[in-house]
Amino acid sequence: MIRLEYFTPEDFPLLIEWIDSEELLTNWAGSQFKFPLSTEKLQHYLKKSNDFEHSGTLIYKAVDVASGKNVGHISLSVIDRENRSARITRVLVGNTGERGRGLGTEIIKSMLKMGFEDLNLHRMSLGVYDFNEAGIKCYKNCGFSIDGVLRDIKRRPDSFWSIVEMSILEDEYNRIYKS
Secondary structure (H helix, E strand, O other): OEEEEEOOHHHHHHHHHHOOOHHHHHHHHOOOOOOOOOHHHHHHHHOOOOOOOOOOOEEEEEEEOOOOOEEEEEEEEEEEOOOOEEEEEEEEEOOHHHOOOOHHHHHHHHHHHHHHHHOOOOEEEEEEEOOOHHHHHHHHHOOOEEEEEEEEEEEOOOOEEEEEEEEEEHHHHHHHHOO
16 A cells, blocks of 8 residues: 655655666656756755645655555646646656556555545646556556647657656546545
């Protein structure tokens, strides 16, 4: 079971350790950060975040309840309280040896519960690079639908990456998780 707790400066070293390549950093954060990730960049990332009532961004670490260990990262951005929408961003299962064991699904489900039940959102969305088949499968299994594809949105040295846009609405969440 996963519990979301606010991401703090004490968590910086582990996240920096996890993000050990430019490709992983780009896959995780798009163009928000340049490699290598640093304490200074993460301090900027935390600015004006994590005020549950007012911030436009909430940043979390994912803690395994049984072990108490930080196993991942997730944030909720572009929180629009008037239109009751937000965007899930920067999802990461930290330890590569833990991937493929359902932690990503648990992290997403924890964020959905928080967004729909605690923040009273109507819509949650996310974007995932089209080659991330495991991520797309995870999001579909959690109830997300594909809204469309933003083709060739990120230029890489030898190619372009496209983003699959996905979303879930509160009635869909309620049907899946509260029935």
